Structure formats: structure tokens, C-alpha cells
Amino acid sequence: MGQLLEKSYQINGIQQIGIGVKDVHKSWSWYRKAFSMDVPVFEDEATANLMTRYTNGKAESRHAVLAMNMQGGGGFEIWQFTSRTPGPSDFEVRPGDLGIYAAKIRVRNLSRAFEHLKGCGATILTQPSKAPNRTGNFFIKDPFDNVFQIVEDSNWFSENTSPTGGVLGVVIGVSDLEKSISLYQDILGFSVLHYKEKAVFEDLPGKGETFKRALLSMPCEGNPGAFGALLCPAQIELIEVQGRESRQIFKDRLWGDLGFIHCCLDVNGMRNLKKKAGEAGFPFTVDSEDSFDMGSASGHFGYLEDFDQTLIEFVETHRVPILQKWNLYLNLKNRDHKKNLPKFLVKLLALNRVKA
Template structure:
């Protein structure tokens, strides 16, 4: 189960202007390393785009402090659609992305100096750790939490993606999916109570079932040290009739469109997922070219239809200026060993300008 994934590779964020967004997230969260930028048709995703093939502009950026990155995604063949109303805590889907920080207080002070974001107060989580919420100019929520491990220690106060807050309709079914299919099975906290540590403009005190699941840093996988641990917080708001965040909209429209996990053995992961009752809905089967990167990608849905992407990376740019790309398919015989730190560190030279 957990042996099939290493960490969160990226979270997909649908936007109206990908170029604007890549610079915004560089400033906010230090996502300044460009892994790929690609314009093409999303031909395999018609199940989620109204049975039509739509074109898109996709950008994958990372923060080399560690954690997952952002896949910034913009429709170019249609106007991206915003939700009719902002997601509420407990609505079904990815409500917020968790960003790790070395110093939560310092991060709060930094963001307080920016005029294009909204901040909550600093709260204490059920496991007694400081955290706060940030809402970006597009209305997306981010949960800034303490980070426990880092790839580069000379970076800013924030790292990359460590997890997500996901609204669910049935806590037992949701736990079964994230534990049995993805292997995120360590329970950090679990309970049912009024929730007061909420984002700006979200009403406090709603009665919620709440559980934080964690997967420790993997000891194998080319990028496992960079990606780090995984935290998935499931929220079931028992006072709310939940709506699907992407109801009547397409995958790729504005907001958090998917969570993408780095997969080690896609065939075994697919078999395990099917046995657990969750069949893959999309499977590229072979290596899919994303311009400067390539891999096999698949999708599976959690019990409420939240989209989980799984990627087995085949090619990744290390130093694009000199044409240096890693072919990870050739490394399988090495047992999915971690790449040397210096090799991953070279990726930092591919900057967003």
C-alpha cells in the first residue's frame, strides 16, 4: 500500500492566467524552480472535460526547500470557470493545500506585509502545533503548518506542499480509501468537535469530524527526500449539506483540481486499488510526454469523486540548458534508490524568470 507511493509530487491548480499565477506562487511560496512548461491538448482527460478534447497551458514549479510543487493549469481552448460560490469547509473535494514552514510565526509576519492575501490568526491544531490559513487573490485556501523535514535548509520560511485538507461525506469510507489505496495510514489526531481554527471569512464553531492522516518520509524513490512526508486532513462537517466543489465544472477549471502522488510501481498500485474497490478512471498506459518531462499518469477518485493523480516518472530535466535529462526507467533495477542530493540540487538552476 504505502510502498507504492513516495510523496506528493504536486497539486494541480486551475487558473485563468498561468503566467501570472507562476509568478504569484514564486513570491508567496518560493515556487521558483521550473520543471516543465507545456502547451498541448488534454486528450486523455475527456471524461472530466465534457467529453471534448481541450487544450491547456501547464507549468510545474517547485520549492527546493522540499515538499510537493504546483502544477499550474490553464485552459486555452475555453474560458476557465470559477465556482459559483467559494467552497465551504466540509464541501466535497480539496478545500485547502497544506504548505510547510520552518517558522509559522515568521511566515505569518511575512504574509501580513502583503496586501493581496487574507490571513487568519495563528491557531493551535489538535496535535498542539501552530498553524494559520492564507487565502490567495484567486480565493484558494492554504494551510500553513510546521514542517518537520527539509531538502534545502538555506531557503525561505516556507517550503512546498506537505498535504491537503479534503472535505468528505463519510469519514469511514474516506479513511478506508486514503489508508488502503494510498497507504497514508498513521493517525495523528482524530475527533469530533466544534471547529474554531478556520480560514478567514469561514464561520467558526461548526461541528466537524476531523482526522489527520500521515505517511512518513519514504526510504525509497528517486525524489522521496525532496518530496518528504504526506499529511491528509479529512473534514466532515456534520452541520452542512455538502456540495461538490467541482459540481457542474470541468477538471482544469479554477481551484484545486487534483492531488498528484509520486508512484513507484503503477501496475501494483493499480491492482491494489482495484482490489480495494477503486478502479482507475484514466491510465496513459505508456509514457506520456509533457514537453520536458514524461511519465505514466493515472487517475482514481476517492469516495466523493475527489481526483487523485498518480505519476510514475520516466523522464525529468536536471539541467535543461545543457540538455541533461534523467531517464528513470533505466533505474528500476536499482530498487528505486534515492537520487543523490547533488543531482536533485542541480534542478534548482532551472529558474522561473
């Protein structure tokens, strides 16, 4: 019990999207108000010694908060350099540029979410419309220039308490759609193909442009892993622009600069995943090798790059605080990784909630 069979691994969902910001407290305050990302799993100030490959060979210090929305979905890792000033892109990022263009946010009621986000001061990029699979959605930009796609979804962890849920997925710009699908579908477990089309899409920002577009998701029968039920089944959408050259969103910038810095998947069987990915041509570029402290939480983490150098992070969680004020932690290393934690235990995380 508790150990995956040799040569096996499992993806439990999108744990979080990393967002590089100028001011962690200002950004988190807005994300609490707009997206109910109000339950911190950890808050930590440290030096990113293992990420020097992506920070010009220098270990930079940072302040990070991992915050969750307890209705269900992945969280935000809100990430601020404290040793340097984070740099923005020197061009306006457009759909199809290479990297994470947008984070998808799950909602029950599209109209309610639209009015709520307008009231929070979001910039509306598109009006509510239908994606190729007839799912309602619209795009916004936050006050910090990050793009979010707001998407109707039916997978939830808990009751309807706010207009939005957590992270449903990401929209990633790629240079070759067909080549890129294999990593996300065959290695990373986003095995369900909802559509793959080439068209001018009315629901995407960038009217009049043609894209190749594919939506992949995890199977919807329920996620494994300790926090799989909270994370809910996730999506990855890949888009390839036609008729113009796509640009690298993080070209000549550092991991941790402004924007979406990575998509993090919650996993079990990290070493087996590393082996499988390496054999498929996606070697880990960063590997903590063993348990690594992240403030009050700890886990084994690693990174790989997709075909266009978009960073995908993996975390195998070893310890997580449930009631921080009483120093109550869960040790996840020796439990059955296929099973979700009891719902009442996961809901205890909400006792750490920070008010908007």
C-alpha cells in the same frame, strides 16, 4: 534492480497539487513570490486528449507549469485552459465541501511566514493557532480565491532560504470520514493516524461549525523513490462537516476549471497500484498506459476518484530534465526505485530557477 516485485508498489510522496487558473504566468509569478515555487520541472502547451472524461468529452488545450520549492515538499502544477475560459465555483467554498478545500504549505517559522504572506497580499482567514496535534498553523486565501493552510513542519530537504517550503499536504472535504479513511490509509500509504476527533475547531475557518476531522501522514522515516527526499513525508487531512449539507466543489464544472483540480502522488509500480485500487473498489478512470510526454519530462500517469469524486492523480516518472539549457535528462526507468537520487543531482534542478 530497478523493478518492484510483482504485486507491489510504493508511494514516494505528494508530487504536486494541480491548480486551475485564469492566467498561468500571473499566477506563477505570485506563487514564486509567496511560496518560492520558482524551479520549473516542465512547462508545456498541449491538448489534454486523455482527460475527456472530465472535460465534457472534448479534448481541451492547456498551458501548464510544474514548479517546485527546493527547500522540500511537493510542487504546484499551475494549469490554464487555452481553448476555453475556466469557470469559478458559483458558491463560496467552505471547509467540509467535497473536494480539495486547501493545500497545506510547510514552514519552519510560523511568525515569519505570517508576516511574509501578509506582505505578499494574501487574505488572512485565521490567526496563528494550534491544530489538535498542537501544531501551529493558519489559513490564507491567495489573490485567485484558493485557500492554503500554513503549517509548522520539521521535514526538509535543504537549508532555510525562504519563509515557506513546498506542499505538505491537502485538506479534503468528505461526506463520510470513516469510509474515506480506508482509501488514503490502506491503499495510498498515509498510514499514520495523528488524530481523529469531532469538535468545534478553533483553528479552522468557519467558526462555530462542528466537524469530524482526521489527520493522516506518511511514515516519517524518509520517503523512497528518486525524488522522495525532496518531496518529504506528506499529510492528508479529511474533514466532514456536521449540521449542514456539503456541496461538491467541482459540481457542473470541468477538471481544469478554477481551483484545486487534483492531488498528485509520485509512485513506482503503477500497474500494481492500479490492480490493488481496483480490487478495493477504486478503479482507475484515466490511464496513459505507458510513457506520456509532458513537455521536457515524461511518465506514466493515472487517476482515480475517492468516495466523493475528488481526483487523485498518480505519476510514475520516467524522464526528468536536470539542466534544460544543456538538454541534460535523467532516465529513471531502470534504477533502484527504493533509493533516492544523490542530493547533489536533485539540487541541480535549482539551476533552472526563475526569479520572482
